[in-house]
Amino acid sequence: MRKETNELFPIFLKAEELNILIVGGGNVALEKLSFLLKSSPKAKVKLLAKNYLAEVEELGLRHNIPLHIGAYHSNVLQNIQIVIAATNNQMVNQGIYDDCKSKQILVNVADTPYLCDYYLGGIVSKGNLKLGISTNGKSPTLAKRLREFFEDFLPEEMDELILNLNTYRKELKGDFSQKVKQLNEVTADLLHKK
Numbered sequence: 317m318r319k320e321t322n323e324l325f326p327i328f329l330k331a332e333e334l335n336i337l338i339v340g341g342g343n344v345a346l347e348k349l350s351f352l353l354k355s356s357p358k359a360k361v362k363l364l365a366k367n368y369l370a371e372v373e374e375l376g377l378r379h380n381i382p383l384h385i386g387a388y389h390s391n392v393l394q395n396i397q398i399v400i401a402a403t404n405n406q407m408v409n410q411g412i413y414d415d416c417k418s419k420q421i422l423v424n425v426a427d428t429p430y431l432c433d434y435y436l437g438g439i440v441s442k443g444n445l446k447l448g449i450s451t452n453g454k455s456p457t458l459a460k461r462l463r464e465f466f467e468d469f470l471p472e473e474m475d476e477l478i479l480n481l482n483t484y485r486k487e488l489k490g491d492f493s494q495k496v497k498q499l500n501e502v503t504a505d506l507l508h509k510k
């Protein structure tokens with residue numbers, strides 16, 4: 317049997333420097349907004365929905381996020397770079413997808429892989445370290461379980477290690493290749509392979 321591969325290309329976005337729009341204010345919007353803010357508390361995001369769950373309103377209030385009330389119209393895409401569509405109306409979601417494609421805006425219709433330029437993933441954060449987890453859309457549940465596993469598995473001291481290496485990196489003298497060599501030497505035995 318041919319082995320399948322995951323050809324998605326992960327990038328780590330500066331969410332506070334982008335204009336992000338979530339359309340919808342129900343359970344799915346709540347999940348997407350929660351994970352966005354958990355990972356990027358200063359994300360520049362706004363919401364548009366006909367109505368909002370109380371939990372979305374509370375979360376929005378806590379993070380100073382504009383919650384616009386109304387039906388989706390393509391005007392709202394002005395100056396937006398990334399969209400998550402999470403309404404309960406597939407026609408509306410399809411319309412958002414089409415509008416975004418014609419404006420070259422990156423779009424994710426939640427839980428609808430064929431209407432996604434990108435997928436959200438499981439996210440593990442430990443200080444400066446961040447892992448993104450993707451199952452290529454095959455099992456979001458496993459992505460969640462792996463996120464939980466790595467959250468427990470990775471020690472809190474991981475950030476101390478990163479900061480120490482950063483200090484060492486700044487103190488190194490010599491040209492680029494010498495620095496790379498020294499950094500590789502000092503980290504060679506850091507993670508022992510079993």
Ligand SMILES: C[C@@]1(CC(=O)O)C2=NC(=C\c3[nH]c(c(CCC(=O)O)c3CC(=O)O)Cc3[nH]c(c(CC(=O)O)c3CCC(=O)O)/C=C3\N/C(=C\2)[C@@H](CCC(=O)O)[C@]3(C)CC(=O)O)/[C@H]1CCC(=O)O
Nearest residue numbers: 351426427435436437438450451452453456457459460463
């Ligand atoms: C990782 C995470 C991030 C997030 O949501 O931010 C995420 N889904 C999460 C959880 C989750 N979602 C669903 C369940 C119920 C169990 C199940 O169905 O498996 C659970 C588990 C639970 O909640 O326990 C329902 C679901 N999701 C998708 C479909 C459609 C389909 O598969 O065809 C359906 C069926 C809908 C239906 O029934 O119609 C699709 C997508 N969901 C993705 C991301 C993208 C692929 C990620 C990857 O490659 O793994 C992708 C492709 C698109 C996207 O939405 O970006 C987050 C875990 C966060 C965490 O806990 O850390």
Ligand SMILES: NC(=O)c1ccc[n+]([C@@H]2O[C@H](COP(=O)([O-])OP(=O)(O)OC[C@H]3O[C@@H](n4cnc5c(N)ncnc54)[C@H](O)[C@@H]3O)[C@@H](O)[C@H]2O)c1
Nearest residue numbers: 340341342343344345365366367387388402403404405408
């Ligand atoms: N809740 C889940 O766990 C789940 C799981 C799998 C799939 N889904 C699907 O995902 C979709 C969203 O689910 P949900 O639970 O968030 O729904 P929901 O009913 O809780 O929320 C729907 C949101 O869409 C907004 N909306 C509807 N039409 C709109 C429009 N024209 N303009 C702006 N906003 C509009 C509503 O105001 C509301 O805030 C549904 O299609 C659902 O079938 C949900």
